[in-house]
Structure formats: structure tokens, C-alpha cells
Amino acid sequence: MTALSLRWAARCVAVGLALLCSACAGLSQAQRDQAAGIAAAARSQVIDCQQANACALDSPLHELGARALAESAPQSPRHYALILDQGQDALLARLNLLRSARHSIDLQTYIFDKDDSARLVLEELLAAARRGVRVRVLIDQLSAIADLQILAALAGSHQNFSIRIYNPTFGKAKLNYFDYAGSVLCCFRRFNQRMHTKLLLVDERIGITGGRNYQDDYYDWDAEYNFRDRDVLIAGPEAGAMAGNFQAFWDARRSTPVERLNDVGRKLLSEGVPAMPPLDYLRPARVAEMSREASDPEVVQARLVEPALPVGAVKYVADLPQKHRRESNGDDAPAAPELEMLIGSASQELLLQTPYLVLSRQAQELFRQMRKRQPPPAVIVSTNSLAATDNPVVYSMSFKYKRRHLREFGFQIYEYKPFPEDAPVDYAALMPEGPPIPVPDSTRSRRFGPSGSLGPSGSTGPSGSLGAAGETTRRLQRTESRPSFLSSGAASEPLPLKRAGVRMGLHAKSMVIDNRIAVIGTHNFDPRSETYNTEAAVIVDDAAFAQALAASIRRDIAPENSWVIAPRAKPPVFSGLDYSLGKVSESLPLFDLWPWRYATSYQFQPGPDCPLPLGPRDPDFHRCYVAVGDFPEVSVGPKWLYTRVLTAFGAGLVPIL
Structure with a gap:
């Protein structure tokens, strides 16, 4: 038996013993009553x-x-x-x-x-x-x-x-x-x-x-x-x-x-x-x-x-704890059906903001049907980039299906930057010593902690990093991510970046339908929110409020705060073959290893001929935008390796991400 097999066997034995110990270590009813009395x-x-x-x-x-x-x-x-x-x-x-x-x-x-x-x-x-x-x-x-x-x-x-x-x-x-x-x-x-x-x-x-x-x-x-x-x-x-x-x-x-x-x-x-x-x-x-x-x-x-x-019209839609019972029915979990109904009701525009762009099969079918309308409503999505997300595992699934999101669903996707220039924050408090600065490769691996970023003072240690006044920060567990199979910590953490500084990641869950109905809540519009988590949302049917929320989301997708995801410029030869092979590879639950992806990240380059940002379907898009790579700002080995491995082998994780 190899050393690896021995380690796995020992781990399985340890898990079995843990189950026995956990089952036997509980207090008796009398002891619980006594503790409650104390x-x-x-x-x-x-x-x-x-x-x-x-x-x-x-x-x-x-x-x-x-x-x-x-x-x-x-x-x-x-x-x-x-x-x-x-x-x-x-x-x-x-x-x-x-x-x-x-x-x-x-x-x-x-x-x-x-x-x-x-x-x-x-x-x-x-x-x-x-x-x-x-x-x-x-x-x-x-x-x-x-x-x-x-x-x-x-x-x-x-x-x-x-x-x-x-x-x-x-x-x-x-x-x-x-x-x-x-x-x-x-x-x-x-x-x-x-x-x-x-x-x-x-x-x-x-x-x-x-x-x-x-x-x-x-x-x-x-x-x-x-x-x-x-x-x-x-x-x-x-x-x-x-x-x-x-x-x-x-x-x-x-x-x-x-x-x-x-x-x-x-x-x-x-x-x-x-x-x-x-x-x-x-x-x-x-x-x-x-x-x-x-x-x-x-x-x-x-x-x-x-x-x-x-x-005037406000509605609080929230799942009940009965959602977690095996005999649960639709009445116990109204959040997802209500939100799907609102999405389907969009006639002109759906403005959607979610940190994790992973769609259930039901949601995919909903967007396919919306795409078939004449004319279809515009669907604008604000979500995280790999550099900004707190959960790279989830991002890998979003990355895997970018072609489907853009081509089949007609999404306009904007990915949030880790260092947005115009976010609704107090920059003086957030970065008291200035904006992010480049970190040389020779020092990045030595100075970056597990989260991949530095405090404003630019130094980390085993117990944390130094804050604005030089004090030691406490190490936070990014508990919004799921625990891994054999770990009490988060399943994943933000990846190391090319620059030091206080980074930001999108966590807002909001939606605006036809500039008239606004939704703000806890629902990530993903399979996990639909199936496992209880969620809640406030629905406000008011044009002025909806427009205020829309303005907030549009600020997040502005060029200084987000990259736009768009199809690559077509190569002069074999573009059809490349697209077909990529589509076939994407459809595989495993071994999605085709290296040339349909879309990538772009940054707006303003100039005399490009005074204002353009949509990715505008014929002048590639003249006014420059490709910045699949994973801009990320510094991790070969940039694409980590996420590409997850993309190739992680499709089965979608329901629980």
C-alpha cells in the first residue's frame, strides 16, 4: 500500500472514530436541563x-x-x-x-x-x-x-x-x-x-x-x-x-x-x-x-x-424553516419562485447583481425562453471577477459557462474589480496610506498571507497583517464560503493578486425589473439558494426606488469598477472550428480542457473616438476596449491553472456551491 493510500485510510478511520465520538459525547437530557438551569x-x-x-x-x-x-x-x-x-x-x-x-x-x-x-x-x-x-x-x-x-x-x-x-x-x-x-x-x-x-x-x-x-x-x-x-x-x-x-x-x-x-x-x-x-x-x-x-x-x-x-407597495418574501423538512412543499420556500416570476416578467430590461453567477437548470431554461422573445429583454449582470471573489471554486463554474451565458442567454456580464476606483466606500478609512501598489514577484510569495492581500501598511505575519495604524489585525475566517470535505475552514479563499492593498469583492444580491420593480435580499440566484439555504428578499414596486437601485448597480458596472466580458475577436482562420470544439468541451461534466475560451475580460480605453463606454455587441467594441486576459489582476502560478482545473473537473459541484 502506498503512502498516499495509507494516509487516506488513516483519514477514513479518523472520520469513523469522530462519528462515534460525536455521537457519544452529547449531554444527557438531565445534564442539558441542569445546564439550562444554571x-x-x-x-x-x-x-x-x-x-x-x-x-x-x-x-x-x-x-x-x-x-x-x-x-x-x-x-x-x-x-x-x-x-x-x-x-x-x-x-x-x-x-x-x-x-x-x-x-x-x-x-x-x-x-x-x-x-x-x-x-x-x-x-x-x-x-x-x-x-x-x-x-x-x-x-x-x-x-x-x-x-x-x-x-x-x-x-x-x-x-x-x-x-x-x-x-x-x-x-x-x-x-x-x-x-x-x-x-x-x-x-x-x-x-x-x-x-x-x-x-x-x-x-x-x-x-x-x-x-x-x-x-x-x-x-x-x-x-x-x-x-x-x-x-x-x-x-x-x-x-x-x-x-x-x-x-x-x-x-x-x-x-x-x-x-x-x-x-x-x-x-x-x-x-x-x-x-x-x-x-x-x-x-x-x-x-x-x-x-x-x-x-x-x-x-x-x-x-x-x-x-x-x-x-407604497412593499413585500417581504422569505422562506420558512419548513423548507428544510423532507416533506417540504412550495409554500414553505416562496423566495425562489417569486424571484423567478419577477425575472420572467421583464419585458425591456433585467438588471441583476449576484456575487456568484451559477445558475440552476430551471433558471437556465427561464433565460433561454426570455432570449427567444422578440425583442428579448436586455439582461445585464453584475458579478465578481476571479480577482475579487471570496470563492474561486464558485467562480470556476461561472467561467466554464461564459459562452452559454453570453451566446445562449444574451447576458451582458460585468465582473467587479478587486480595487474599484469609485465604490461607495470611505477610501480614506479603507486605504489610509493610498491606493494599491504593485508588488514585485520576488516579494509577493514571501509577503502575502493566505488571503492573498496585504493591509495598508504592506506587511503580514503569522497572526495577521498590520492595519492602518500599525496594529496587528485578527485573522478572519471567510465563513460565507462553504467548508471543505475535511476542513473546518472555508472551502476557498481569495487568490493572491499582483498588487497590495485592501481589496473588495461583490456580495450584494439585488435586481431591477424594467426600471420599475426593485429587489434586495439574501438570495444569490444560484442552486444553493434555491435548494439548501433559507433566503429572504424585499420587493419594492416603486419606480423612483427602482431607479435609485439601478443607478447603484450601474455605478458598480462602470469601467472604473468592472471589466466587461465579451467574445474574443474572431481569429482569421478556424474560428468556426474553435467555437464548435469549445462548445463540445464545455458540455462535458468532466475533462473540459479546451484551452481557448469563447470570451475574455475587456477594459474600456477612452479616447477621442471612444468618448463613452460601449456595449459588447456594438460594432466598435473591439476598437474601444482592450483584452486584459481571462483572470486580470490574479497572480497564481500559471494564471489559468487553478481555475481551469476546477472548470474541467468541478461541474458536479454546481448544486451545492
Whole structure:
């Protein structure tokens, strides 16, 4: 037996032992009851405020909810809607709403870290509970707070604070290497069924949903990689639908009080309720400034209230936890059918933004039918480049089917750059020492960390990288990606680039139909969102709001922010043969090894004869655009090798990517 075979055999034995150990390591029902009792007994019952409004902050943002309800009638609802494009505005809105809550806060998320932004939100949640607000937090287990001390402390923190974990594998909050491997082998489908729904609901009158989780890279606070993301704030009667959906998840069988989990319960049994770890903000001055602004009514009015638009028809469409049952029916998972219906209703233009351009068979057929219309609606897609994406494995599938996307579906595809020049961010805060700079090949391999990028100071070490002020950054796990077969980490990470700097990756999930209907939510428009994850979206039928969202997406696809994907210029000979062989190779589930692809990335070159950007079907396109390669900005061995291997052999992974 070869050494490789021995290693695989040992790994399989280890996985089998892990399954046995995980099955046997759980607490008994009596022990879980005892742990829950310890947590309950420790919870403070002290209320810091005796006022009817729980000493809530007077907030013009919170008042939008009251105003919308006062202006609404049963047959003519009134809402206010706000697009949250800037990460710091999204955090500002959350903090302000938490401080202004009078009765209840419900928070539902896929990722909750323990870095600066997450800990700041957590402190506000606890402060709200202490002043008399009912606080409920529901986190998907796969990306829940990975600190048993924090979870055990929260379990016994206050009578008004409750935290539950959704779909905990092996009844645990924190999984190790063997837990991941065992869960894939024993219960693959259940392990992949995740609660991807994200919602913050305050007083059942104002809610926020969209792509953002609770981690620094969703709020432009990370020193290496930040998401270009988007949320929508809705104030008005549709918050009632948000409340009903949250309640369904809170009551679901898979939502487990954190004190009843095996690892948290064991800590409570052995140590009692621990103290919360001391606050250790990486950049305390930045945290203090954000905290100050969150209580400043003039800042909130200018940045959050004045940009909000009055709208009428708003619909919150969200999957129910019953989607994860084997006997689930279509009524349990309305998000995908509703979005597909809206896509199919487009008559003139569909503007689609998704970080992962991987389509289900049903979606493919939908776009084929749209393409057959006379005239077909324009379909404009904003998505990630390989240089920008946090998940190269998923990108490989998008790359594989570019010919189909362009030729069969008629897509106009724009891929986001890792260093966009005009993104909705505070560049001074994001890159305080200037724009990205080239890194020589001789130093790139030595200086780049696993994520492939540097902090603004341009130096990394084993524990992280240096931030703007020279302080050490914490290593973040990019938990939005899926775990690999035998790893507790992300399946893939951003690839190394040619330049150092704080890179960005697209994470927004949005859609505009005919410049009239707008959609912002958590759905990635991919097979995983349709089949495995629970998702949510806000649909706004309002022309002014739709046009504002369209303007935001069009800014992302502008030449300074995105490359355009277009067919290569036809070679003088054998162009038909090259196309046919590429098409045949693409159709193979394995061994898609044809090296010459139908399309590549282009950059606009303005000049006297090219004053404005052109569409890829314009006859002057190749005169005004220059090809920049299949994987611009990426530095990884032969540029194409990694993604080309995945393209050739990874088609079977599409349903779970």
C-alpha cells in the first residue's frame, strides 16, 4: 500500500472514530436541563430603566416606522425604504436602531463574528436588554460565534436576552475538524441546509435585510478584504411579515437555546456562567467615533433619514424553516419562485447583481425562453471577477459557462474589480496610506498571507497583517464560503493578486425589473439558494426606488469598477472550428480542457473616438476596449491553472456551491 493510500485510510478511520465520538459525547437530557438551569439562575433581572419607552434614544430613523404606520391604511400601506450601500452607514443604522428600540429586537443572521463591529453590536444588544427591551438573537450554527466563553456568558447574561443556534450539527456550537468531516459523511443534506436569512427587526415597525452579516468585512472595517454589499431598510406595516417569519424560525425544531448545546452546556456544568471576555477592540478610536455618530441625530438625519424614499407597495418574501423538512412543499420556500416570476416578467430590461453567477437548470431554461422573445429583454449582470471573489471554486463554474451565458442567454456580464476606483466606500478609512501598489514577484510569495492581500501598511505575519495604524489585525475566517470535505475552514479563499492593498469583492444580491420593480435580499440566484439555504428578499414596486437601485448597480458596472466580458475577436482562420470544439468541451461534466475560451475580460480605453463606454455587441467594441486576459489582476502560478482545473473537473459541484 502506498503512502498516499495509507494516509487516506488513516483519514477514513479518523472520520469513523469522530462519528462515534460525536455521537457519544452529547449531554444527557438531565445534564442539558441542569445546564439550562444554571444559565437561568444566573440571568440578571435588574432593569436599568423604569420609563415606559425603556429609555430609548430619540431617533429620527426609528420615527420613520411610526410615520409610515400613521400614514398607512389597510388598503393603501405606506413605507419608507432606504438603500444601505455604504458599509459604515449600514453599521450606523443598526446601532442607532438598537439604541432607539422600545419593546423588542429580533436579530437573525448567518455569520456572527467577535471582531470590532460584531462585538460593538453585541454590546448594544446587551445594553438594550438591560434597559428593558426583549432581545432575541438567532444565528446559523455553521458561522455562529466561535467562542464558548462568549456563548456561555450570553446564555446567563440577562432575563431579557435570549440566543439560539440554528441547525447545530451534533448538538454543538463550535465544530472541529472531525465534526465537519463526520457531518459530511453521516448527514450531508442536513449539514448543508443553512439559515442564510438575515434580518434585524426593531419594535416590529422597522427592519433591515440584505447581504450583510456581522463581521468587519461587511462594514468596510477589515484591513485586507471588504465586501461591496447592500442592505435595504424598510419602515412600515410590512415589518409585521418580517416579525411573523422570524417567529417561525425562533420556534423551529432546529433552533436550539445555546445553553442546551453539548459544548456550551458542558462549559456551564463545569464552570458555571463565565464573565464576558473584556472588550479588546482592534481600533478603539474608530469604534468610539462610530458609537458617537450613532447617537447624533443630525448625522442620522443626514445620512439615513433624508435619503429614505416614500414607497407604497412593499413585500417581504422569505422562506420558512419548513423548507428544510423532507416533506417540504412550495409554500414553505416562496423566495425562489417569486424571484423567478419577477425575472420572467421583464419585458425591456433585467438588471441583476449576484456575487456568484451559477445558475440552476430551471433558471437556465427561464433565460433561454426570455432570449427567444422578440425583442428579448436586455439582461445585464453584475458579478465578481476571479480577482475579487471570496470563492474561486464558485467562480470556476461561472467561467466554464461564459459562452452559454453570453451566446445562449444574451447576458451582458460585468465582473467587479478587486480595487474599484469609485465604490461607495470611505477610501480614506479603507486605504489610509493610498491606493494599491504593485508588488514585485520576488516579494509577493514571501509577503502575502493566505488571503492573498496585504493591509495598508504592506506587511503580514503569522497572526495577521498590520492595519492602518500599525496594529496587528485578527485573522478572519471567510465563513460565507462553504467548508471543505475535511476542513473546518472555508472551502476557498481569495487568490493572491499582483498588487497590495485592501481589496473588495461583490456580495450584494439585488435586481431591477424594467426600471420599475426593485429587489434586495439574501438570495444569490444560484442552486444553493434555491435548494439548501433559507433566503429572504424585499420587493419594492416603486419606480423612483427602482431607479435609485439601478443607478447603484450601474455605478458598480462602470469601467472604473468592472471589466466587461465579451467574445474574443474572431481569429482569421478556424474560428468556426474553435467555437464548435469549445462548445463540445464545455458540455462535458468532466475533462473540459479546451484551452481557448469563447470570451475574455475587456477594459474600456477612452479616447477621442471612444468618448463613452460601449456595449459588447456594438460594432466598435473591439476598437474601444482592450483584452486584459481571462483572470486580470490574479497572480497564481500559471494564471489559468487553478481555475481551469476546477472548470474541467468541478461541474458536479454546481448544486451545492
